[in-house]
Amino acid sequence: MKILVGIKRVVDFSVRVQVKKDGSGVNTDGVKLGINPFDEIALEEALRIRERGTQAEVVAVSIGPAEVQPQLRTALAMGADRAILVETGEVLQPLMVARVFHELVKRENADLVILGKQAIDDDSNQTGQMLAALWDRPQATFASKVELKDKTLMVTREVDAGLETIEIDLPAVITTDLRLNTPRFVKMPDIMKARSKPLQVLKLEELGVTAAPKLEVTSYAPPPQRVGGKKVEDVTALVATLRQRGIL
């Protein structure tokens, strides 16, 4: 089977992002960048499906400028067989990303696409669901457990009410939640090996994908700050304050 995995370069999760003073965006100068954490989980799951004995080719796909190639090399070092970069200088929104993936899925004849449930920059949580819709195939979002059984998948999903299990037919789209697995660390020899793995670059224009409608982002603002910092001396004072506030 062929598994496509989405790899998005984002501001590292440990960075506290600051909004620019003029409200035109966020400061990304000199900020650490890395693979979206949910995407690392997606790749890890694809690798585990292969390592559990299923004959599978794992293809890491990124959409962005040439500068995202290091993230794709990391994906290759983790164990992806090859990589595709859809090169564009534009920042694509989820519907357009889904259309690009749909085109790749058709070209590659993919059986399974594993994506992060959301990217930690725009936090949209849409692309996997949109791809599944365009492809007219099942979606299993927020996956915390994936079991492959011949032509079907049993996927446990983290939903607000608890854990939901659904059975879906392949081909299908899975989006990962944080507890699906813990991604492996990349080892030095694998980084060397990854240099010789194939990384194909396609220009976005070459794919012939129809441009999707976009949201216009008009301004960025920092979030309102909570003003805390008051302390009480003891339990009695704590209870009294809660009563004053009408909570108890």
Next chain:
Amino acid sequence: MNRILVIAEHDGKKLNPATAKAVSCALAIGGEIDIAVFAADAAAVAGSAAKLKGVKRVLNIERAENAHQLAAALAPQIAKLAKDYTHLLAPSTTFGKDVLPRAAALLGVQQVSDIMKVVDAHTFERPMYAGNAIVTVKAPAMPCIVATVRTASWQACSEDGHAEITAAGTDAAIPQHTRFVELKADVSGRPDLQSAARVVSGGRGVGSKENFAVIYKFADKLGAAVGASRAAVDAGFVPNDLQVGQTGKIIAPELYVAVGISGAIQHLTGIKDARTIVAINKDPDAPIFQVADIGLVGDLFQILPELEQELDKL
């Protein structure tokens, strides 16, 4: 005039309170509001939905395939209904996040996720970067606007309405490729973490899985749901569905009590809309105190039993 369709969230028996928050957002947009209830048997849920303020009609879309709220089943039906509306809304819960983008893609619409505030009928504020940036986005009006509503940013609307309840249906074909197997619900009997009015969370400072008993005991005394920081989840003290924070649940209870939680950014992101935050921590310099409305420095194993005694006196 705007015509807004809100997709009801429910479990087949009860309307989920997140729906009333999505209706509040619809009221802020302004216009005629309908609610769609997709179910095998919609009667009980529709009755509650009809009471939500400002709702004109409740559409019952009853089909056997709608019993489990699967996105693959609901999205084509929602897309068919959309032609009569200017806006489609659903709460930004795991239900809404699952189903609505699928419907949006069928309509060729770029969805707006997590509306925090309505600027005008086409312009909204939403969070990015785990809430560290609030962006204002303008969505194209045609063919319609599709958006999820961030529940932590909205109060539930009142329940003094009298909407008309009507049966509705579509000729949408429903795929058979996705099948519900089971739902393992939390059986603790405590309130649901996502929607609870009071939440008590424990962190690394609680020390062990066994020690978490003091958190459960105190929460039960308060009638609160139990949550945890990522550190406590990673340490294996509690199951991961209790995690509060950027990568867990984002909540907005009336009262949030953080016990033995230092206050990492990713945790604070999940609680910053709580009305009152109480922090109990033995480290007076813990960052949690900077956002807490009421802080108490000390040993949680002494403070919690004392608090329980004080609560008994009330």
